Every structure is written in C-alpha cells, then in structure tokens.
Amino acid sequence: MSGAGSVDETEEFRPRFGPDGLLPVVAQADDGTVLMLAWANEEALSLTLSTGEAHYWSRSRQEIWRKGATSGNTQAVEAVLCDCDQDALLYRVRQNGPACHTGRRSCFYRMLTTSEGGVSLVFTDPS
Amino acid sequence: MSGAGSVDETEEFRPRFGPDGLLPVVAQADDGTVLMLAWANEEALSLTLSTGEAHYWSRSRQEIWRKGATSGNTQAVEAVLCDCDQDALLYRVRQNGPACHTGRRSCFYRMLTTSEGGVSLVFTDPS
Numbered sequence: 001m002s003g004a005g006s007v008d009e010t011e012e013f014r015p016r017f018g019p020d021g022l023l024p025v026v027a028q029a030d031d032g033t034v035l036m037l038a039w040a041n042e043e044a045l046s047l048t049l050s051t052g053e054a055h056y057w058s059r060s061r062q063e064i065w066r067k068g069a070t071s072g073n074t075q076a077v078e079a080v081l082c083d084c085d086q087d088a089l090l091y092r093v094r095q096n097g098p099a100c101h102t103g104r105r106s107c108f109y110r111m112l113t114t115s116e117g118g119v120s121l122v123f124t125d126p127s
Numbered sequence: 128m129s130g131a132g133s134v135d136e137t138e139e140f141r142p143r144f145g146p147d148g149l150l151p152v153v154a155q156a157d158d159g160t161v162l163m164l165a166w167a168n169e170e171a172l173s174l175t176l177s178t179g180e181a182h183y184w185s186r187s188r189q190e191i192w193r194k195g196a197t198s199g200n201t202q203a204v205e206a207v208l209c210d211c212d213q214d215a216l217l218y219r220v221r222q223n224g225p226a227c228h229t230g231r232r233s234c235f236y237r238m239l240t241t242s243e244g245g246v247s248l249v250f251t252d253p254s
Contacts, residue, residue: 008229013239013246024151024164024215032159037151037215049241082248083234084227088151088164090235100211102135107210108217112140114176119140121209 008084016087017042022057025089027075027099035075035099036107038067040089045080052077054091073097135211143214144169149184152216154202154226162202162226163234165194167216172207179204181218200224 007014017023022039029035038056040048044064047055054075058065068074075093082089100107109125134141144150149166156162165183167175171191174182181202185192195201202220209216227234236252 011237011248011250013248026153026161026164028159028161032155034153034155034161034217037153037210049239049246080239081235081251082237082239083164084229084231084236085234088234090161102211104211107212107215108208109211110138110209112176112207112209119176121138121140123138124208 007086013082014086015042015045015082015089016085018087022059023087023089025056025091027054027091027093027095029093029095029099030078033106034108035093035095035105045089048077048091049080054093068096071097071101073099075099134213140209141213142169142172142209142216143212145214149186150214150216152183152218154181154218154220154222156220156222156226157205160233161235162220162222162232172216175204175218176207181220195223198224198228200226202226 015023021041025038025040027035039059041057044055044057054067054077056065074096077091077093079092080089098105104125109123110121111124112119113122142150148168152165152167154162166186168184171182171184181194181204183192201223204218204220206219207216225232231252236250237248238251239246240249
C-alpha cells in the first residue's frame with residue numbers, strides 16, 4: 001500500500017470488484033474496434049496477466065473461460081488498462097479470428113433505431 | 128415481438144438488464160478511443176435515445192446522470208449499438224471536452240504492469 005492519493009491518482013492497483021466479484025472488461029483491437037464486453041473476477045484477471053491471453057469469467061456458465069479455448073479465436077493481450085475509479089478494465093488485444101461467437105469480428109454488430117413502432121435493431125455487419 | 132430467431136440474430140431489441148437493472152455502456156469517440164465505461168438503466172437509455180445526449184445511471188449517487196450536466200463535458204450520441212447477447216451497449220459519441228472527471232480525455236489513463244512486487248499502475252496520460 002502506498003497509502004498516497006485517491007484511487008484515481010494512485011499508482012497502486014486497487015481493483016474495485018462488484019458485489020458479484022466481477023469487473024467489466026472491454027476488449028479493443030489495435031485499430032480501435034471494440035470487439036466485446038466481458039467480465040473478469042480476480043482469478044481471470046490474474047490468469048490474463050500471467051499468461052498474456054485473455055481470460056474471463058463466464059456469467060452464464062459460472063466458470064473461468066480462456067477466450068478461444070474452444071473456437072481457437074484467442075486474444076493476445078498487449079495491454080491492460082484500468083479506469084479512473086478502478087472498477088472497469090480495458091484489454092488491448094490482438095484478436096485471432098473473429099471475437100464474436102456468431103462469427104462476426106465484433107459483438108457490436110447491431111445499431112438501435114427508433115421509429116414510431118419503438119426501438120429496433122439494424123445489422124451493421126450482416127455476415 | 129417478432130418472436131423470430133435467437134437474441135443474437137433478431138432485429139428485436141430485447142435488452143437484458145442485470146439483476147441491478149443495469150447494462151454496462153462503453154463510450155467510444157470517433158477516432159476509436161474508448162473514453163469511459165458507465166451504466167444505463169431503462170430510463171437512462173430511453174433519455175439517451177430521445178435526447179441524443181448520453182445519460183447514465185450513477186451507481187454511487189443512485190440517480191440518473193446526464194453526462195456533462197455539471198462539467199459541460201457532454202456527449203452527443205451518434206449511434207447506440209448492442210452486443211450479441213444484448214447485455215452490453217456501445218455509444219459512439221462526439222465528446223465535448225474531456226470525458227474523465229480528472230480532466231483527462233479518457234478514463235483509461237493507467238496501464239497495469241507486473242513485477243516481483245506485484246501489480247502496479249503506470250500513467251499513460253499524466254495530465
């Protein structure tokens with residue numbers, strides 16, 4: 001503990017995991033594309049830092065998940081950044097293949113549009 | 128309800144808010160910079176869509192928060208995207224001034240570094 005400064009100006013890493021023990025993680029490619037949002041618990045973060053490969057916590061399966069373990073679409077983590085209040089992470093990654101389980105490069109392939117009928121989705125990546 | 132297809136291939140917007148009623152939202156600038164991660168409940172999202180200005184739910188203050196209401200550092204939302212399983216959002220924004228309350232452009236201004244002493248943070252934007 002350095003004890004110095006607020007959480008947003010310290011060099012001390014004091015991650016503020018949520019009540020569920022998780023932090024949201026944004027995975028971003030070299031060209032700036034946001035590939036996905038996933039979750040890390042302390043173990044997943046530790047594995048990411050020690051192996052250089054992105055690990056997450058699967059909320060649906062309730063287990064540690066090495067990205068690409070099944071699909072081969074791994075993520076080599078070039079940098080891990082934390083935000084000002086240390087409750088979110090950003091992984092800069094070299095993505096092997098598509099990031100999304102649908103085969104699309106990014107999980108963010110639909111845009112919200114509003115009309116009289118309400119909100120619907122438009123595909124920006126139809127593949 | 129279209130009723131057609133899985134949540135990841137439908138044009139129907141069926142946001143899957145968490146048990147706390149929130150979705151994580153990534154705010155990204157035109158040049159690809161990830162500016163911040165914040166949270167939206169149904170009302171914040173609705174206000175964002177109806178006004179074109181980013182609104183979030185402040186978990187610390189437990190209230191709706193129009194980004195820049197106090198600081199003037201507003202976000203004009205050019206597009207709202209949702210991810211494959213509809214439990215995360217991406218706002219493409221024109222950021223007025225810095226996004227971070229510390230005065231830095233992005234909230235992600237520190238990088239994790241590992242050494243024998245453990246994990247510490249290195250400032251990538253010292254301003």
